[in-house]
Amino acid sequence: MLTTNSALSQTCSLRLGGHVEDEDVKEKLMAAVVTIAETGEQRITDAKGDFLFENLCSGTYTIQITHASCDTLIQKITLTKDAHYDFYLPHARKVLGEVVLQSQKSPTPGLKKELSGEALRNTRGLSLAESLSTLNGVSLLQTGSTISKPVIHGLHGSRILTINNGVRQEGQQWGNEHAPEIDPFIADKLTVIKGVDELMYGSDAIGGVVLVQPRPLRFSPGVQTEWNTGFFTNNRQYVLSGVAEFTPYKRKRWAFRLQGTHKRGANVQTPDYRLNNTAMKETGLSFTAGYKVKNFTSELFYSMFTTALGIFEGAHIGNLTDLQIAIQSDKPDDVYLGENTYAIGRPRQEVTHHLIKWKGRYAHKGHNFQATLAAQFNNRQEYDVVRSNNNTPQMDLFVNTFSQDLIWEQPINKGFKGTAGLSFSQQKNTYSGRYFIPNYFAYTLGGFYLEKWKKHRLEIQGGIRFDHKSVETTRLRFGGTVIDNDFRFNTLAGSLNVLYTVHPRWVIQTSANLSSRAPYVNELLSDGIHHGAATYEKGKLDLVPEKSLHLNAGVTYTSQNRVLQAEVLLFSNYIRDFIYRKPVPDSPVLTIAGAFPQVVYSQTNALLQGVDASFQWNVLPALSWSGKLSLLYASDRTANDWLISMPSNRYTSGITYRVKDSKKWKQTALTVEGEYVARQSRIPDETFAPADYKLPPDAFTLLNLQFSTTCYLGHVPVTMRMSVRNLLNTSYRQYLNSMRYFTDEMGRNIGIHLAVPIHFNTKNQTS
Amino acid sequence: MKKNFKLLLAAALFGSVTITSCSKDNEEDNDEELITTLALSFTPVGGGTPTTFQFRDVDGPGGNPPVVDEIVLSAGTEYTFTVMVLNESVSPAEDITVEINSESTSHRFYHLPSAASSITVDNLNTDTNGVTLGVNGRVTTGAVANGTYRVVLRHYGATPPDKAESDAVDSPKSSSDIDITFLTRVE
Numbered sequence: 001m002l003t004t005n006s007a008l009s010q011t012c013s014l015r016l017g018g019h020v021e022d023e024d025v026k027e028k029l030m031a032a033v034v035t036i037a038e039t040g041e042q043r044i045t046d047a048k049g050d051f052l053f054e055n056l057c058s059g060t061y062t063i064q065i066t067h068a069s070c071d072t073l074i075q076k077i078t079l080t081k082d083a084h085y086d087f088y089l090p091h092a093r094k095v096l097g098e099v100v101l102q103s104q105k106s107p108t109p110g111l112k113k114e115l116s117g118e119a120l121r122n123t124r125g126l127s128l129a130e131s132l133s134t135l136n137g138v139s140l141l142q143t144g145s146t147i148s149k150p151v152i153h154g155l156h157g158s159r160i161l162t163i164n165n166g167v168r169q170e171g172q173q174w175g176n177e178h179a180p181e182i183d184p185f186i187a188d189k190l191t192v193i194k195g196v197d198e199l200m201y202g203s204d205a206i207g208g209v210v211l212v213q214p215r216p217l218r219f220s221p222g223v224q225t226e227w228n229t230g231f232f233t234n235n236r237q238y239v240l241s242g243v244a245e246f247t248p249y250k251r252k253r254w255a256f257r258l259q260g261t262h263k264r265g266a267n268v269q270t271p272d273y274r275l276n277n278t279a280m281k282e283t284g285l286s287f288t289a290g291y292k293v294k295n296f297t298s299e300l301f302y303s304m305f306t307t308a309l310g311i312f313e314g315a316h317i318g319n320l321t322d323l324q325i326a327i328q329s330d331k332p333d334d335v336y337l338g339e340n341t342y343a344i345g346r347p348r349q350e351v352t353h354h355l356i357k358w359k360g361r362y363a364h365k366g367h368n369f370q371a372t373l374a375a376q377f378n379n380r381q382e383y384d385v386v387r388s389n390n391n392t393p394q395m396d397l398f399v400n401t402f403s404q405d406l407i408w409e410q411p412i413n414k415g416f417k418g419t420a421g422l423s424f425s426q427q428k429n430t431y432s433g434r435y436f437i438p439n440y441f442a443y444t445l446g447g448f449y450l451e452k453w454k455k456h457r458l459e460i461q462g463g464i465r466f467d468h469k470s471v472e473t474t475r476l477r478f479g480g481t482v483i484d485n486d487f488r489f490n491t492l493a494g495s496l497n498v499l500y501t502v503h504p505r506w507v508i509q510t511s512a513n514l515s516s517r518a519p520y521v522n523e524l525l526s527d528g529i530h531h532g533a534a535t536y537e538k539g540k541l542d543l544v545p546e547k548s549l550h551l552n553a554g555v556t557y558t559s560q561n562r563v564l565q566a567e568v569l570l571f572s573n574y575i576r577d578f579i580y581r582k583p584v585p586d587s588p589v590l591t592i593a594g595a596f597p598q599v600v601y602s603q604t605n606a607l608l609q610g611v612d613a614s615f616q617w618n619v620l621p622a623l624s625w626s627g628k629l630s631l632l633y634a635s636d637r638t639a640n641d642w643l644i645s646m647p648s649n650r651y652t653s654g655i656t657y658r659v660k661d662s663k664k665w666k667q668t669a670l671t672v673e674g675e676y677v678a679r680q681s682r683i684p685d686e687t688f689a690p691a692d693y694k695l696p697p698d699a700f701t702l703l704n705l706q707f708s709t710t711c712y713l714g715h716v717p718v719t720m721r722m723s724v725r726n727l728l729n730t731s732y733r734q735y736l737n738s739m740r741y742f743t744d745e746m747g748r749n750i751g752i753h754l755a756v757p758i759h760f761n762t763k764n765q766t767s
Numbered sequence: 768m769k770k771n772f773k774l775l776l777a778a779a780l781f782g783s784v785t786i787t788s789c790s791k792d793n794e795e796d797n798d799e800e801l802i803t804t805l806a807l808s809f810t811p812v813g814g815g816t817p818t819t820f821q822f823r824d825v826d827g828p829g830g831n832p833p834v835v836d837e838i839v840l841s842a843g844t845e846y847t848f849t850v851m852v853l854n855e856s857v858s859p860a861e862d863i864t865v866e867i868n869s870e871s872t873s874h875r876f877y878h879l880p881s882a883a884s885s886i887t888v889d890n891l892n893t894d895t896n897g898v899t900l901g902v903n904g905r906v907t908t909g910a911v912a913n914g915t916y917r918v919v920l921r922h923y924g925a926t927p928p929d930k931a932e933s934d935a936v937d938s939p940k941s942s943s944d945i946d947i948t949f950l951t952r953v954e
Contacts, residue, residue: 335940
């Protein structure tokens, strides 16, 4: 077969065909530019991702392929006869802007909000919850500026499932002051979903699911690294983050990734004063190893997250009188103000979370089988303000969780695609120190089945899931009293989503979702003083699972040439047996520190309704205007009253100016954004008993700036970013921040970031 | 394919079995910060038997309600008194007064008899900086009367504590470790 090079080179009539795909999304890449470096010849791939060069001489060529949404691939090939090559481009980490990304996204049934690309990068340095809160409809539940939890359409905590790299995060989400234990730098994409896909993770996602997805492994030989640094002026917070990916040239089936983040911030400054003991420290480390052959992939993932969070000293409350006095003053006492330090004293939290995961995926004749084994070890230590000089935490909680998931994906057949799965998990909780929740063992067993069907303009998805959970609790009181309580819960969930493309520019989607959530151990068995709120909290043993019916409907409009994009989403979430803390004003608990108002976990029927609307209008090629509006009405249907602690209405609007790319400077953009948060006027009626210590804070408007540019130093794109939050240094308080009783929010904060990717895959590179 | 699938299944089950084998449950620790009891002992000046009145909540907050004595004193008498703070949930009981005395600059007892009680308090002892500590002092009773006697222990959390003589009982610089009210009878 082989002929000599010299013989063929004279003919110069070889054909080189090829096919280009996105390696990660497995999509054909249209409009990729394929260049033969030696000859300068170029081809653009067609709709199928194919290209063809003709009349080539035999020899060795350097092929360079570039695409807007992918990293550039450079590969050498030797041509001796007509040949066809498949090229897989790694999905870009650096290059793509959110606008480009949105235009490539195909609409999906069910409610889905995604933060990725430039929009996610603009949030680097913020916590996971703060990053998520840039999505419309997502707000924050805070304890000061260091601790925050995401709130999706008014719901938070155990009503939201957080899926970290495919594994259901099992941390300690008991209280409002317990933030998710995840390093946001792990994520390449943060997605909030409510729809059929949530059934893969649990039946209890009443508020929705947050997916924290790392970028898929690259499997492209060489070493690729990316470095991120940031500095924030307000609390002198610095962040360093690095990721290195490696695939050996001789073992191309393997890919490795090492990622680490370190973040540290000093005490926070409000416009008028600095708050003592609001410093924080956070370290994240993760390692991924992947192995890939034709029909089998295996991935091992380990991550560690550790954080220490200071809680403002002036909010330590001995009893109700103290709380009322602290609340009455406009500003905390000077003894709690003014220290500018990185030191973290008491009260504080120290949290560590380890996750070890193995995932195997096997494909056979269009069927995919996937197994995931995961182990999570979580430790939370809370250090209270103490009288003695001890160094031990007053509360030490451990929760260890093991989970096993099996998924079977069927091939697409006549537009149908089915997915079935089984999940098991075992959890053990132990504690020492102050009583908060009992020791327990919990076992869950769940199964689900999803079916998706697509034809022409119509897409229908349906699914069902069942979970059985058993919880055996034991409280060993000091002195030997044992209190045992066992629980069994069965929960059922179902979902039906419909997407219809009325016209290429108009897409309608609607979904109906049933979820049910078994009560958590803290809701059943809390018994003690909640110092932050100066209340005595008591669980209730006979709580039943919450049942929710979540309906939503949305319409998306995209004008020709994408000059205007707009989206409106309506949702209504009816929750039967909604679990909440009910004040019992006529039976305070008398203690040696005074009398504490009692709150008891109770159930009612709740209705949460609202609208999320957003638009982006590219007024001029360089200028775009965007806006997002989020409204929520949350009521207690039994008491015929509003629910407490629900996010108020808000509207954010921004203008972005994009500078035309030059050879050296690319993606230069400046955004000015105004953020308006209304005063929460829908609060429980206080005619008969006080429901809150203080009225909701006033409405406020913040002005924020965002500037970013990418400078090419040779082949290295260096991205610089500057952000200013609260440009006018406005004093304000947030209704959903428990520190609103005592202090203002953070003042002006200027952030400077630098991101540099450095690649060492020189072997294939000629330029 | 079947073989691979079985392998995955076996691995999953193996995982679930190994991990449920477990360790022993933890017992709740002694909460060193728990205060169960405050006792006031009155000794008549010039001799006599001391009398003690207590606020006791042995099982801590919640559970059984506290037991509170009524303070009964003789009219027209001068007493010296001492405060004793205990954690009686442990055996033997822990004397927290020792801790309070050793950190006298970050603690202060306020003794607040009601106007109607016909009780006056003075001569409170001081901390190492000469600021009132109030672990002991003098009580003088007047005519026969009924009233109340409030005892508050304030704790200064900041470093340095910045405690000053002029600090009111509800000073935002400190927080309450103890805040109880006895009924009184001077007879």
